[in-house]
Amino acid sequence: MYMCQLLKIMESKSSSLSSHTSRVYDQQKNIDEILSHLGHVGYYQIQLYILCILPMFVAGMLATSFIFTTAIPEHRCSIPICERFNTNDDNHWPHSKYELFNQSFVVFTTPMKKLNQHYDDCHIFEQRNININKSPNSTIECNEDMFDNQTIKSCEHYVFNHRYFQSTIVTEFQLYCRPEFVQLIQSVYFFGVLIGTILNGILADKYGRQTIIRIYSPSTVLVFLFSIFSTNVYFYAFCLFLKGMCSAALFETSFTLSLECLGGKWRFWLGNSSNAIFTLGSIYACLCAWWLRTWKLIEISGLIPAMFLLPYPFILPESLRWEFTVGKPSHALYHIDKAARKNGVKIANETIESFLVQTKRLTKSDKPKVSIKDLFTNKSIRLYTIIFLYIWFTNALGYYGFSFLSADLNENIFISMTLLMIVEVPGVLLTSYVGGFSRKYVLMIIMMMGGGFCVVCSFMATSDWKMFFAILGKMSLAGSFSLVFVYSAEIFPTIIRITGLGVCSFASRLGAMSAPHLVELHLLGDSLPFLAIGILTLIAGSLSILMPETKDKNLPDSLENA
Template sequence: MMLSRKEYDVDDVLLEVGQLGRYQWNLFLYFNIQQTLGAVIALCVVFIGVEPTWGCATSTASVVNDSIERCVMYEAHSCKMVVDQPSTTIVAEYDLYCSQFYKVALSQSFYFIGMLLGAWFLGPLADKIGRRKVYLYSLIAYVITTFISAASFSYTLFAFTRFVLGFTAAGVMITFFVILMEIIGPDYRAMMGIASMAFFSVGVMVLPVFAYLVPNWRLLTGLSAVLGVVHLTMFRIIPESPRWLLLKGCTDEALQVLKTLAVSNGKSPLPGVTLKKGETSERSAASMLDLFSFPAILIRTTVTIAGWFSASFSYYGLSLGADSLSDNLYVSCALMGLVELPGLLVCILVTDRYGRKMSLVSSLLLTGIACICSGAVQWISQYMTSPIVGVTMILSLTGKFAVSIAFALIYVYTSELFPTEVRNKGLGVTSVAARIGGILAPFVASLDHLSLGLPLIVMGLVPLISGLMSLLLPETKGKSLPDTLHELRNMV
C-alpha cells in the first residue's frame, strides 16, 4: 500500500486497491445482465403489439383483406373476422383492431411516462435513502409487475403495468449506473459506462430471437419475468455506494465496502486507513433547486438537459423507421441494435483520447448534420424520376450511429458533472428530459404530410443546437468527482 496521508477520499483508495478489479467487474456484469433484460421488456411491444393477419369474411364466403374496406365492415359488424393465431399478440387478445389500434402505441407511451415520473421521483429518493435500497425495491417491483403484465386480463391492466414497469425501470437504471460510476476508478469510468450501453443494444438484438422462439405474447412476457427472478436472487453482491455513505457520515460502513473491494481485488484490506468525511451542506439535504443555485451548476444542468432531450428525441425518432430497413420485422429490429455497437465501440475509443466534451459535441453535431442531409436528400428525391433511397438510408444510419455515441456518452458525462450530493437528482432531472424527448419523437412522423423530409430535418436541428450548447461544459476526463456543491463552487 502506498497510502501515507492521515485521511483519504474514495478516489485515493481506488487508485491503490484497483480502479477496475474483480469486484467492479462482478458488479458490472450483474447490473448489465439486467440492462439486457430491460431492453427486452422495454421494447417487447414491437412484437407483442403486431397486428395479426386478418380479414373480413362476408356472407358470400369471400374474405376482404383491404385495410380500409375491412375496417369499415368490421366497425359496422357486417362481417366475420378471420384471424391467424388469435392469441399471440395483444391486438388479438384485447381486440385492438382498426380504430382501437392506437392503444398499442399508447401502451408504449405509458411506459415512457412511467420512466419520466420514476426518474423524477426515484432519483432524488436514492440521494436521500441510498442507491442500494432504491435499486433493490425498484427491481422487486419491476419483476412482480412483469408477472402481472403477462397475466393481464384486460387492456387497462396491461397499460397500467406498462406504466409501472417504466416507473420502476427508471429506478433500476439510474441507481445501478450511479453505483457503478461511484465505485469504479476515474481512469475507467467513461469506458465502463459506455460499455454498459452496449448491453442494451444486445438486448435489442436478443429481443427478436426471443420473439421468434416464443411468439405468444403472454409466454414471452412471462419468460422475461422468470429471468428477472433469477437475476434478483443474486442481489446480495450489490454494495451501497461508499461515496454516498461518506456524504451521510457513515464512515465505518464506507470503509467496510472499500475493504471488501480491496480483498476481492487481491489487495490488503486497508490497514490503518481513515476515510475523509464528506462535507455536508448547511441545510439538511440538497433540493432540486440547488441544481440551478449558482452559475457553474446552472450551466451544467441546463446544457445536460438539452443534451439528454436531443439524444433521446433523435434516437427514438430514427428508430421509428426500423421497418423501412427490411420487410422482415425480426431483421429490422436486430439491425437497429446492431448499428449501435460500432458507435459504442468508437465512443469508448475516442472518449478517453479526446475527452468527454469534444466527443459529445462531435457526436451531436454529426447526428444533426446526417439527419438534416438525409431529410434534404429525401425532399429533393421527390422531384426526381428515380428517388435516391440508398443515400437517404446511409445518412439515416449514420445519424443513428452518431446518436448512439451521444446517448452513451452523455450518461457517463452527466454522472461526472454533478457532485455526489446531487448526482442522482441531476441524473433524475436529465433523464426526465430524455423521456420527454422519447414521448415527443413519435409525433415527428406526423410532419411528413407537410413536407417530405421534414421529420429528418427536425430530428437534425435539435441535436445540432444541443451540440453547440455543449461547448459550454467543462472537461471531466481523469478528474476527481466533487462530492458537494460547495466543492464545485470552489473549483470554478
C-alpha cells in the first residue's frame, strides 16, 4: 500500500522549497509521527529487542573472558633440593598441588622485592656448592646454610599454585616473569575496541546498522575458533584485538538499533537495561572460568553462545529511523508497513503523504552531509562531546580497573570478580528507575557517590569492609556507565548517533587500556589505585551539571534538531 503511494507522490510536482533547516525539522516531525503510530512498544519492538539481546550478551562475555585467559597464576621458583621430588627438562614442571606450593623454605631461598615486600616469584638465591643427596628418600633437611643470600639468579623451573587456574596463556606460552608484556596483551583487546568503535560507528551511520551485524556475526565465531587454536602468543594477541572490534560492533550496533525502535519511557528503561544484559554476559564468563579453570575450555565456553549469532544476518531488520533519516523512504515505508501489521495498527494515508512530500523537497544537494568533525564544529555539540569524552574515559577506567584490582579485594579472584559483576545488575536496574526522573542530575549524583566510595575503599586494608565499599563503588560505576550510554544516544542526532557513540567509546577504550596499568600504582602506595579512580570519578560527576536534560524529549535526527 505504502509503496504505491510512494510512486504516486514522487511523480507529482513538488511545492516551492522552504529553508533547509525548516525542511529537516518538518521531516523529523513526520518521522516521529509515523513511528508514534506504531506505539512506544508493541510486538514489533519486543521482537526486535529480543533479537538484540544475544549480541549484547556476547559483547559482555568478550569483555570479561580474556581477563581470566590472560591471568598470571601465582608462581614461584622451583627449589629441587627442597621440593623432595625429581626434576626434569620441562619448564612447566612441576605442576604442583596447592598444598605443595606454599612451603616454609621460601623464606630463606627466595629474595624479597624491594618495593612491595613480597617474595620474588622469578628469582632465587644461589645454591652453595654443597654435595647433597637430592633423592626423594633423603633425610637431609633443606636449610638456609645451603643458599647464598648475597647472590640472586633467575628461575630455571617454576611451581604454580593451581588452586585457581589450571592453565592460562601465561603458562601455555611461558610468560610467567613478563607481567608488563601480559598487560600489553590485555591492552590489545581494548585497542581493538577503540578502533572498532570509530570504524564501525562510521560504517553503521553510512551503510546501516544491519550491515555491521552481517559482518561481525560470523566474524565473532571465527575469532573464537582462531583463539582456541592459537600456536603462539602473538597470534592470540591478534585474536584479542579482533575480539575487541567484535565486542564494540555487537554491543553498540544492537544497542542503538533497539533504542531507535522504542519510544516514551520504554526507550529509557529497556535501553538502560541493555547494560544489564551486557553484565549477564560478563557473569557468564566469570562462572565458566570459575568452573573450567583452563584457558582453552574458557574459549570454548564463549564459542557456544556466539554460534547462535550465525543466523543474524538473515533475521535482524534495519533501523526504521535510520532509513528515514538517510533518505531511503521506500525501504522505510516497506518495513514500517510490516511493523504496523505486526503491531496491529494502521497509519493514516495523510501522514504518509505528508512525509513523502517533505522527503521529495530534500533534494540530493540538500541532504545533510555529516562526518565526525561535526561533533566538534557546532559549539553546543562540541561542549557535550568533550564532557562525554571525559565521563566515558573515567567510567571505563574505573569499571575495568575494578576487574584488574579484584585480587586486592579477595584472595579468590573468581569470588571477587563474580560479586563485582553481580552487583552491576541492581546498579543498572536502580539507575533505570531513578533515571526516569532525570538523566542529568541522576548521572551527577551516582558518579559522585561512586567516586566517594572508591576514595573510602582506598584507605582500607584488605577486609570485608573494603570489599563492601568496593561493591558499592562498582555498583555506582555500572549504573553511571549504563546511564551515560543512553544519555549520549539521546543527545547525538540519528544522522551521526553511532559515530558520536563511537567517539565516546574511543575515549572509554583509552580509559580501559589504562586500567591494567593501575596495578603499577601499588609500587607508589597501596591506596593509590582506588584513590585515582575515586578522584577522577568525582570530577566527572561535577562536569555533568553542564549537560542538558533529555528526559521526555524526542530523539534528534539532524544536527539542527540536536
